[in-house]
Amino acid sequence: MDADDIRRSLEGGGLRCTPQRYAVMAFLMSHQGHPTAAEIFEAVNRADPRSSRATTYNNLRDLVRAGLVREVAAEGRAARFDATGMRHHHFICDRCGNVEDIEWFNVPRPASRSLGKRVLRQSELILRGLCTTCAARRATR
Amino acid sequence: MDADDIRRSLEGGGLRCTPQRYAVMAFLMSHQGHPTAAEIFEAVNRADPRSSRATTYNNLRDLVRAGLVREVAAEGRAARFDATGMRHHHFICDRCGNVEDIEWFNVPRPASRSLGKRVLRQSELILRGLCTTCAARRATR
DNA sequence: TCTTAAGTTAGATATATTCAAATCACATGG
DNA sequence: CCATGTGATTTGAATATATCTAACTTAAGA
Numbered sequence: 001m002d003a004d005d006i007r008r009s010l011e012g013g014g015l016r017c018t019p020q021r022y023a024v025m026a027f028l029m030s031h032q033g034h035p036t037a038a039e040i041f042e043a044v045n046r047a048d049p050r051s052s053r054a055t056t057y058n059n060l061r062d063l064v065r066a067g068l069v070r071e072v073a074a075e076g077r078a079a080r081f082d083a084t085g086m087r088h089h090h091f092i093c094d095r096c097g098n099v100e101d102i103e104w105f106n107v108p109r110p111a112s113r114s115l116g117k118r119v120l121r122q123s124e125l126i127l128r129g130l131c132t133t134c135a136a137r138r139a140t141r
Numbered sequence: 142m143d144a145d146d147i148r149r150s151l152e153g154g155g156l157r158c159t160p161q162r163y164a165v166m167a168f169l170m171s172h173q174g175h176p177t178a179a180e181i182f183e184a185v186n187r188a189d190p191r192s193s194r195a196t197t198y199n200n201l202r203d204l205v206r207a208g209l210v211r212e213v214a215a216e217g218r219a220a221r222f223d224a225t226g227m228r229h230h231h232f233i234c235d236r237c238g239n240v241e242d243i244e245w246f247n248v249p250r251p252a253s254r255s256l257g258k259r260v261l262r263q264s265e266l267i268l269r270g271l272c273t274t275c276a277a278r279r280a281t282r
Numbered sequence: 283t284c285t286t287a288a289g290t291t292a293g294a295t296a297t298a299t300t301c302a303a304a305t306c307a308c309a310t311g312g
Numbered sequence: 313c314c315a316t317g318t319g320a321t322t323t324g325a326a327t328a329t330a331t332c333t334a335a336c337t338t339a340a341g342a
Contacts, residue, residue, distance in 0.1 A: 015320095016307080016308095016320070016321075016323085018307090018320090018321065020321080020322075021321085031154075036298090037298075037299085038297080038298075046326070051322080051323090052322065053298090053299085053323090053324095054300075054301085054322070054323060054324080054325095055321075055322050055323070056298085057298085057299060057300075058300095058321075058322075059321090059322095061297095062321095064235050065235055067235060070235075070269065071233075071235075071269075073214040073233075073267040076221065077297080077298075077330070078298060078299095078328080079218070079299090080296085081237050084148055084150065085335050089251065091259060091261075094205050094208060094211075094212075094262065095206045100259075102251050102255050102256070102290080103251075103252075103255045105249065105252070107248050107249065107266060108246065108248065108249075108265075110230065110243050110244075110246060110268065111204060111244075111246070114243050114244045115232075115243070115268075116273055117273045117276055117277070118232060118241075118270055118271065118272055118273055118276060119212065119270045119271040119276045120232075120268055120269075120270040121235065121269055121270035121271070122268070122269040122270065123266055123267065123268045123269070124266070124267045124269075125248060125251075125264055125265070125266055125267075126214045126265045126266075126267055127251065127256075127261055127263070127264045128211060128212075128261075128262050128263040128264070128265075129259055129260045129261040129262035129263065130260040130262070131259055132257055132258045132259055135258055135259060135260045136258070156288095157289070157338090157339060157340075158297065158339085159288090159289065159290080159338080159339075161289085161290070162289085165291080177329090178329085178330080179328090179329075185306065192290080192291090193290070193291050193292070194291095194292095194330090195290075195291065195293095195331080196289080196290055196291070196332095198330065198331070199289080199290080199331095200289090203289095218298075218328085218329075218331060219328085219330090220329090220330085265332085
């Protein structure tokens with residue numbers, strides 16, 4: 001994951017390697033977790049070539065379209081992104097909204113009949129319910 | 142799904158049966174699809190007892206917390222809700238952002254070790270890739 | 283009926299995303 | 313080499329979405 005790797009991934013995805021786009025990609029490749037667009041914007045702009053909020057959104061959209069970054073599902077309100085290969089599922093608490101990682105296990109593919117001509121790239125399980133804290137609180141009332 | 146059913150579900154969830162809350166619940170129980178908060182607000186207010194935007198949001202949050210309604214994952218930007226039992230998975234196109242339903246099939250439960258004391262209520266698979274239209278467009282370029 | 287915690291409201295504010303116009307990078311022809 | 317056309321990229325401003333505040337109202341049990 002050095003500079004040339006990033007440049008090559010971008011070009012492989014049909015995207016120019018601009019300073020703003022490079023910065024977004026570099027940030028995502030070097031961070032665990034699921035930063036929101038706002039967090040990425042802020043982190044990237046702590047470094048030098050200041051980029052606008054809109055550019056950050058545009059670049060995230062382009063990176064997702066190119067398949068270089070994945071948008072992770074439904075973490076509260078704001079979209080969240082991830083470029084590290086680390087797979088996991090997500091547990092979302094109905095009560096407090098917190099999102100927690102659940103260790104990866106394989107999930108079955110849908111029948112190819114229901115998939116049709118769609119191209120499947122990723123799948124992820126969203127589990128919903130009560131987190132440990134909220135489950136405890138509920139039990140004591 | 143008559144009036145008393147709705148009243149009873151609300152009370153079962155520890156929620157008062159107010160006209161505004163009843164209207165939200167009734168709307169969700171009688172509609173397929175995944176309306177956004179804004180759509181629910183509008184639909185409910187086409188009928189009589191006009192309810193404010195804030196109330197709609199409050200009620201949706203309370204209904205989700207009570208487990209009577211589920212918030213479905215990552216359908217574009219705005220949060221979307223569903224109270225009909227109809228289960229399905231979701232396919233989200235990385236390119237155009239469209240969300241499509243995939244017919245339901247069972248997914249495995251996570252190991253109870255990784256679930257810990259969390260209470261699991263629902264699970265849903267999020268599939269990502271290219272929809273039929275975008276896959277075709279990509280192939281011809 | 284009375285009490286009161288739960289619920290509702292308009293408006294203000296915060297947060298998230300998109301748009302139209304300006305700018306820039308690159309290829310091509312002079 | 314430089315001018316020019318073209319499409320990609322960036323940007324500030326506008327829009328869309330969500331939440332909060334603080335005053336007010338109401339459902340439901342005693």
